[in-house]
Amino acid sequence: MVIFIYDKTFDGLLTAVFDAYSYKKFPDILLGEGETLPLFYDESFTVTTDSERSERVWKGLQKKLSVPALSQLTTCWLSELPEIDLLLFRYIRKTIDAPRSIELNFGDPDVLELSKVFKQVKNERLRVIQFLRFQKAADGTYFAALKPLYNVLSLVIPYLQDRFADQKWLLYDLKREYGYYYDLTTVTEVHFEQKEGHLLTGFLDESIMDQDEKLFQQLWQTYFKTIAIKERLNPKLHRQNLPARFWKYLTEKRG
Numbered sequence: 001m002v003i004f005i006y007d008k009t010f011d012g013l014l015t016a017v018f019d020a021y022s023y024k025k026f027p028d029i030l031l032g033e034g035e036t037l038p039l040f041y042d043e044s045f046t047v048t049t050d051s052e053r054s055e056r057v058w059k060g061l062q063k064k065l066s067v068p069a070l071s072q073l074t075t076c077w078l079s080e081l082p083e084i085d086l087l088l089f090r091y092i093r094k095t096i097d098a099p100r101s102i103e104l105n106f107g108d109p110d111v112l113e114l115s116k117v118f119k120q121v122k123n124e125r126l127r128v129i130q131f132l133r134f135q136k137a138a139d140g141t142y143f144a145a146l147k148p149l150y151n152v153l154s155l156v157i158p159y160l161q162d163r164f165a166d167q168k169w170l171l172y173d174l175k176r177e178y179g180y181y182y183d184l185t186t187v188t189e190v191h192f193e194q195k196e197g198h199l200l201t202g203f204l205d206e207s208i209m210d211q212d213e214k215l216f217q218q219l220w221q222t223y224f225k226t227i228a229i230k231e232r233l234n235p236k237l238h239r240q241n242l243p244a245r246f247w248k249y250l251t252e253k254r255g
Contacts, residue, residue, distance in 0.1 A: 001028045001040065006047035008032040010077050013085050014054035016047045017092050026093065030085045057092070064095050069103040076117045078151045087113060124148055125155040131246040132156075134169060135203065135217075136210040145172040145179075145202035146249045153180060157187055174202055202249050217251050224252035 004020070004027035006012040013030075020026045023045065031037070037044065061070060073091070076084060090110045094102050106112045127148075134142035142164070153173050157180055160171065164182070170190070172179035177199075181190045198204045206214060247253040 001038070001042050003027060003029045003031060003037065003041050003044040004047055005031050005033060005035075005044060007049050008085070009049060010074065011051060011054040012047060012049040013077075013088060014057040014092075015049050017057050017089060017096075018050075018053040019045065019047055020089075020093075021096075027086070027089065030083075030089065061092065061095060064098070064101055065103055066101070069101070072103075072114065072118045075121050075155065076114055078155070079117050079121050080151055081117065084117065087117075121150050121152060121155075124150045125152045127243065127246065128152055128156050129159055131242070131250060132171065133249060133251045134164075135251075136213045137204055138208055138210050140168060140210070142167055142169040143172070143198060143204055144169070144249075145174050145198070146246065147175040148173065151176060153178075161187060172199060172202075174200070217254075220251050221254070 002025050004016050006016050016027070016030065025043065025045065027045075029038070029041075061073070065073075073088060076088060087110060091102075091114055094108065094110065102108060102111055104111075106115065128146065132144040132146060134144045136142055151173070153171060153176075156171065160169065160180075161182065166184070168181075168183055170179055170181045177195075178189060178191050181188050192199055196205075198208070204213070
């Protein structure tokens, strides 16, 4: 059993691919730095992330895969699923070794599994777009927070830049404790050492809320209740189309 230890970054994974071909040793297990080694193994290698080596691997993949397939690799990485890195490693290795592109070879279990993960992450991106609700702060910034299953915030940013280009906003991931701030010009990844209440709950306190925001929330809640037709309620379908894990972040569900 061969173990590679790396820093759990995508560049680190690509560097691990480069090193594997250099050593002519391919990992059975990929571990992060500080993770416990199994009781029995044959060899372990520590991978030092190197941008030049990772770039060489990426350029090699660009020759073998289409742009959508390359996007699939980076998107699946954001799933953060257990052993997604090992799945990606196997896929990349098969891509390098194959005489032609493997991206449509769904008879291969790794290709098929990666396509399933890709769909899951893309669906989560769509849910975030559908169900995020901005609240206006007193300084004019619009704030929204939630806990997506996967690390999809970076996939949502292009949509927000296009849809809300004329207003400042902060989109925050409560689970991963980081966000993106747009200042009408650029988008910046942000982290906070001290977390105010809204960075823990996802809701602005009335003391820092725009004076009209509370009224707008009440109007939206009233509208939501008014258009509902009790005789046509279908709780099962409702939960299917609007997962319950998003309800606590929705203005209309808090009324």
